[in-house]
Amino acid sequence: MKKILVTGALGQIGSELVMKLRELYGADHIVATDLKSSAHEITRSGPFELLDVTNDKAMFEIAKRYEVDTVIHLAALLSATAEEKPLLAWNLNMGGLMNALEVSRELGCQFFTPSSIGAFGPSTPRDNTPQDTIQRPNTMYGVNKVSGELLCDYYFHKYGLDTRGLRFPGLISYMTPPGGGTTDYAVEIYYAAVTTGRYTSYIAKDSNMDMMYMPDALDAIINLMEADSCRLVHRNSFNVTAMSVDPEAIAAAIREEIPSFILDYNIDPKRQAIADSWPHSIDATAATREWGFHANYDLKAMTKDMLAKLSERHV
Numbered sequence: 001m002k003k004i005l006v007t008g009a010l011g012q013i014g015s016e017l018v019m020k021l022r023e024l025y026g027a028d029h030i031v032a033t034d035l036k037s038s039a040h041e042i043t044r045s046g047p048f049e050l051l052d053v054t055n056d057k058a059m060f061e062i063a064k065r066y067e068v069d070t071v072i073h074l075a076a077l078l079s080a081t082a083e084e085k086p087l088l089a090w091n092l093n094m095g096g097l098m099n100a101l102e103v104s105r106e107l108g109c110q111f112f113t114p115s116s117i118g119a120f121g122p123s124t125p126r127d128n129t130p131q132d133t134i135q136r137p138n139t140m141y142g143v144n145k146v147s148g149e150l151l152c153d154y155y156f157h158k159y160g161l162d163t164r165g166l167r168f169p170g171l172i173s174y175m176t177p178p179g180g181g182t183t184d185y186a187v188e189i190y191y192a193a194v195t196t197g198r199y200t201s202y203i204a205k206d207s208n209m210d211m212m213y214m215p216d217a218l219d220a221i222i223n224l225m226e227a228d229s230c231r232l233v234h235r236n237s238f239n240v241t242a243m244s245v246d247p248e249a250i251a252a253a254i255r256e257e258i259p260s261f262i263l264d265y266n267i268d269p270k271r272q273a274i275a276d277s278w279p280h281s282i283d284a285t286a287a288t289r290e291w292g293f294h295a296n297y298d299l300k301a302m303t304k305d306m307l308a309k310l311s312e313r314h315v
């Protein structure tokens with residue numbers, strides 16, 4: 001049975017991933033860690049430790065004490081925040097990753113960390129963006145993500161460390177709010193739909209970006225980690241996506257459930273500039289071919305579920 005250390009576990013992905021991993025592998029087998037604590041269930045339903053990922057000794061001590069055989073490294077500064085605080089982003093995103101890779105190397109752990117569509121840049125082909133293509137991002141987050149992909153490949157080739165990764169698109173979920181990404185609008189719009197019935201988008205009409213519903217993202221992580229290693233040609237990192245949408249498309253899907261929903265715009269030039277440097281839609285066929293990736297939720301199915309779950313919370 002696996003014993004997994006998760007960093008950044010109280011974030012948008014980690015808070016749901018830890019719950020799912022505890023169901024699958026047993027609560028005691030998933031060691032959740034984060035810089036801060038909270039009242040979230042994951043701090044009570046199994047082992048939880050405070051851990052700053054820039055502290056290599058503390059990370060090693062916790063990983064060794066719990067005898068983990070897998071590290072899922074999620075702690076990071078996201079795209080919009082990283083652009084505001086580039087030095088902090090470099091130190092956390094690269095320093096934390098390096099520490100997590102070193103701990104995994106020393107203890108012989110399987111390793112997963114997410115990359116992002118932010119690893120592409122303005123010179124990348126924007127439509128049906130291939131798995132292997134130009135990656136010259138012009139954001140600090142993108143620079144971190146490309147460097148991270150290369151570093152994970154390096155640890156695989158040099159040390160035989162079983163590193164795996166996914167280039168996530170914008171992730172949409174109803175449990176934990178997103179943490180400062182460029183695609184956060186696609187989550188906020190649903191919260192606004194069930195509370196005020198209107199939303200002002202900071203991302204422009206016609207800005208298509210890839211998105212995925214959280215249940216599909218969690219399945220993708222688990223299925224990639226369980227995949228037969230010899231089938232993996234790419235490892236770090238696979239393109240995955242479920243839909244390519246702009247604010248109008250999401251609003252139209254919301255109006256099928258809430259006809260009076262109003263969308264208007266007040267563009268944030270900083271986050272729009274990041275969005276403009278990212279692909280319109282990415283090609284996930286390598287992930288499908290090498291480990292059977294598929295997404296269950298399209299825009300319509302995701303919208304129905306998001307609105308139902310958020311409405312339950314707001315009654």
Ligand code: NAD
Pocket residue numbers: 007008009010011012013014033034035036051052053054073074075076077078092114115116117167168169170171172177178179180181183
């Ligand atoms: P998030 O911002 O919601 O959560 C990050 C967590 O890391 C937070 O709980 C925070 O407290 C913690 N953290 C911050 N600094 C830390 C430190 N020094 N030590 C330990 N923990 C620290 O992020 P998320 O959305 O869950 O993203 C997780 C990973 O997935 C990141 O690598 C991110 O780049 C990637 N990703 C996310 C998305 C998305 O849409 N959410 C898309 C693509 C890639």
